[in-house]
Amino acid sequence: MGIDARNIHKFFGTPGQEVLKGIDLHIDEGEFVSINGRSGSGKSTLLYILSSLDPASAGELELDGKNIHAMSDEQLHRFRNEKMGFVFQFHYLLPELTAIENVLMPTRKTKSENARRTRAIDLMNEFGLSDKLKRLPGELSGGEQQRVAIARALIMEPSYIFADEPTGNLDSINGDLVMQIFRRISREQKTTVIMVTHDPDYAALADRSVHIADGRIVV
């Protein structure tokens, strides 16, 4: 179970620039893994391939023991909706929706927004946003927006969280807050967290650090 990637290659453009040159990586269920490396080393590329959002040029990927090639488009979308949460550096909230509506957006895919409303409010309380449920994203600070985005990633109680430099745009106080959240959900909910980060201190908080250089994992 968990994520199993075998001999992943990724080429971009023609003539092909090989960004990932054969990645073998196993991530256990409930593990907190950080991915780090130089800018342009292929961290984001690997993260999105592991999440099945971007197809690999070559290699095999298994999620929860299932080869993604064996899954239909429909199954893949359902898996993404129910089992995965994404957190990005720029916290992509839907600007027309209030904070709580943003958090509940993924539940609309399965029309479970009413069933999940209490959980959404609990998450907002937990992240110190109890008085900001009805605020539009434009009325929130960057740190608050990122916490709303994390609450949205967690609303479906996913097994996997993929985060691409989630603290990259935050000051240290807000960055620390985000890391505390990841640490806690990893420990308490046994959620698998895969996080790309530049920050060595934050990388050190993970159970394991994966370092990428020249398209390969170096130990």
Place this chain on the structure above:
Amino acid sequence: MWFLALKQLLARKRQTLFVIGGVLLGTAAYVLISGIMLGFQGYLITKLIDNDGHIHIAAKEENITRYSLDEALFGGQVLVDWKKFPSGRRDHAKIEHPSGWFELLDNDPRVLAYSPQINVQTLAQRGVISISARVVGVDPTKQERVTNINSYIQNGRLSDIGKAGNRIILGKQLMLKLGANVNENITLSTGKGAALSFRVVNYFETGTRAVDQGVIYAALADAQKLNRTPSQITDISVKLADVTEAKNVANGYARFSTDYVQSWDEENQSVFSVFRMQTAIRYIMSLSILLVAAFGIYNILNVIVTQKRKEVGILRSMGFTGQDVSRLFLYQGIVFGVFGGVFGVIIGYGACRLAGTYQIGDPLGTGISSLVVSYDIQIYLNALALAIGASVVAGWVPARGAGKLNPIDIIRSDG
């Protein structure tokens, strides 16, 4: 996706109202233009139908040929060879077998009523003034059932002329030109014998100049006497239970008769070609208006899709499919179409009501002095279908494009 689609529309109220306004104007214009044009056409058709029966049977004016006299002179056998062929035109046209027609018409269930007539060219005279006019000899009670002549006569009806007795009702203009008055006598002559004196019992005004200036109604027997052709008729006017059957019935009759049989729509073909022209103009105008509205929707949605690229990326990462994303934008197009269409129809209806109060005088003398506007439900259904159809088509292209966006490209380009 409706939830997000509506939220996005409400977040841009002015833009949304602007686009809806465009569709609304197009729809309202379609309703108004169609209402006025169809109203006018319907009005004119009713006039045409009511004024002159649905089918017109008339005697053919026949030229005499070398065989024309064989039947009368030699009982159909060719016994002589003419040195000089008989030639010329028959003295007057007549329907050869009126009783055959009467039997046929009496027994055809599609026929509501018919009126045999004799049309006679005469010179109407009063004092030193003489004007050429056409006398229509009718059985007034029958004629009343075929046409609506009575609605053009004030303080009286056609049957006031009776079955005989040299009484007439004539066009108002003709009466004025003759300087005649009701209850005075005028003389009518055909050039075939002595002139006869007729008493004016009333006048009619149809609004059609040619008729008001040149037609005199007389009793059938009186007109036949005037023409010295007792018991002959030249025309039969037929009214059907169902007007739309007119062409069918007329074609059927024409097949076994040498008389001239035409339905009202064949007789008024020039009017119908004007109608066709109007319909073409109506469609071109409405389509160009809707095209502008649809182009507006297309443009706005293209802009929205470009602005919402980031959101498309995030929605896809939440597990929404490309189809879900397409729907998000298509729904916005549908909202433009439905709201623009519904309000456009309502405003178009209001505009029609307003146009209906517009006074245009009473050109046809029918007591209807304002613009006739059609409220045919079909106009409104068409308008709605056009508005919604145009928006769906206009929304389809950008929506499809949005659904095909690759989420990873979006996320990477911004992250």
